[in-house]
Amino acid sequence: MAADTLAHLLGRGAPRSPDRDSLEAWGRAVGAVLPRPVVLTFEGDLGAGKTTLARALCAGLGVTALDAVTSPTFSLVQYYDAPRGPVVHVDLYRLRSRAELDALGWDEIVATAPVLLIEWPERALETLPSDTIAITLSHDPENPGRRLLRVHAPSRP
Ligand SMILES: Nc1ncnc2c1ncn2[C@@H]1O[C@H](COP(=O)(O)OP(=O)(O)OP(=O)(O)O)[C@@H](O)[C@H]1O
Numbered sequence: 001m002a003a004d005t006l007a008h009l010l011g012r013g014a015p016r017s018p019d020r021d022s023l024e025a026w027g028r029a030v031g032a033v034l035p036r037p038v039v040l041t042f043e044g045d046l047g048a049g050k051t052t053l054a055r056a057l058c059a060g061l062g063v064t065a066l067d068a069v070t071s072p073t074f075s076l077v078q079y080y081d082a083p084r085g086p087v088v089h090v091d092l093y094r095l096r097s098r099a100e101l102d103a104l105g106w107d108e109i110v111a112t113a114p115v116l117l118i119e120w121p122e123r124a125l126e127t128l129p130s131d132t133i134a135i136t137l138s139h140d141p142e143n144p145g146r147r148l149l150r151v152h153a154p155s156r157p
């Protein structure tokens with residue numbers, strides 16, 4: 001399936017202003033049907049729900065060690081076992097330089113990860129494939145328990 005078709009389908013099925021339970025339910029459902037390889041990015045403020053959604057996607061992908069799906073404090077990259085190949089979870093909040101990315105073997109990670117989930121992708125956007133699917137979460141100003149959720153079609157080269 002073409003990435004823009006996938007993004008369109010995901011966006012159509014996505015709740016606009018989910019509470020935590022409905023965000024997690026959507027994430028699990030999407031995780032169960034994601035094609036591979038796929039790169040998903042998560043943008044949004046501190047506490048917007050990026051890790052919460054990444055964990056739900058992991059659940060749908062069959063990751064059983066869900067407690068391990070956190071915003072890593074010391075490592076930028078975490079790997080989780082899943083039945084159809086590893087899920088790679090990256091949080092670039094603490095990234096300081098392009099050299100730090102290179103030291104991780106970033107291009108190799110991007111090229112080979114079956115499923116790549118990236119929080120705080122802003123500093124690496126130009127390194128990602130053009131069919132990357134971008135997800136934005138933001139606090140719903142009208143309800144503290146809800147988040148505004150958007151799925152963006154890939155940018156065209
Ligand atoms: N509708 C919601 N969707 C997601 N999280 C919610 C929602 N309502 C409340 N929350 C709470 O908001 C917090 C979101 O934290 P989470 O770690 O997922 O955010 P984050 O975007 O990854 O933050 P950070 O930028 O610090 O990594 C959690 O404590 C979660 O329980």
Ligand SMILES: [Mg+2]
Nearest residue numbers: 050051071119
């Ligand atoms: Mg996080």
